[in-house]
Amino acid sequence: GESVGLHLPTLSVQEGDNSIINCAYSNSASDYFIWYKQESGKGPQFIIDIRSNMDKRQGQRVTVLLNKTVKHLSLQIAATQPGDSAVYFCAENKGSARQLTFGSGTQLTVLP
Amino acid sequence: NAGVMQNPRHLVRRRGQEARLRCSPMKGHSHVYWYRQLPEEGLKFMVYLQKENIIDESGMPKERFSAEFPKEGPSILRIQQVVRGDSAAYFCASSSVPQETQYFGPGTRLLVL
Numbered sequence: 629g630e631s632v633g634l635h636l637p638t639l640s641v642q643e644g645d646n647s648i649i650n651c652a653y654s655n656s657a658s659d660y661f662i663w664y665k666q667e668s669g670k671g672p673q674f675i676i677d678i679r680s681n682m683d684k685r686q687g688q689r690v691t692v693l694l695n696k697t698v699k700h701l702s703l704q705i706a707a708t709q710p711g712d713s714a715v716y717f718c719a720e721n722k723g724s725a726r727q728l729t730f731g732s733g734t735q736l737t738v739l740p
Numbered sequence: 741n742a743g744v745m746q747n748p749r750h751l752v753r754r755r756g757q758e759a760r761l762r763c764s765p766m767k768g769h770s771h772v773y774w775y776r777q778l779p780e781e782g783l784k785f786m787v788y789l790q791k792e793n794i795i796d797e798s799g800m801p802k803e804r805f806s807a808e809f810p811k812e813g814p815s816i817l818r819i820q821q822v823v824r825g826d827s828a829a830y831f832c833a834s835s836s837v838p839q840e841t842q843y844f845g846p847g848t849r850l851l852v853l
Contacts, residue, residue: 636780662841671831671844717782726796726838727773730782
């Protein structure tokens, strides 16, 4: 029979532009959120995290915004570079649970 | 400053064989987590261990899968009598304390023929 594959949301940006990747999380009890970058054939690489008592956190070229009202998380990458091309996952940690719950991921492609 | 190490990186097994996946956490980390990733999907939690203890195995299939983290040596994820549906990438992560940042290894890609 026909097999149906899952397709990741995709985002294409020009080199040098800013990128915004969005994520909706499910559990209002989640109190810790992380963004990971995964390149093909590699493990997830930590980018930045934020706790629920914060709305914004900045790193080197990256900013994470947290809107608890609508349970939305975003990752902003400034001056996107070719090396930023990867799949980006948001993950949440729910209260006392130890495991991370991952979103489905967004494929970022940086165009020359 | 070695990160999380996993071996083997690639593993091919025939149906019915056993697969053993190893994970050495980052230096100083005593909390280990195993996740499974199917193609074009996010990672799914399997099990959380501390030294000599399984803390949370709520994501582990009830049969054929087991995990351990002995006092000495790496954490082991064991899959007995593998089936084609076990083909996936298996990632290990470690943290220094629970609910702190989990750092991931490069993964083991299991292919069941």
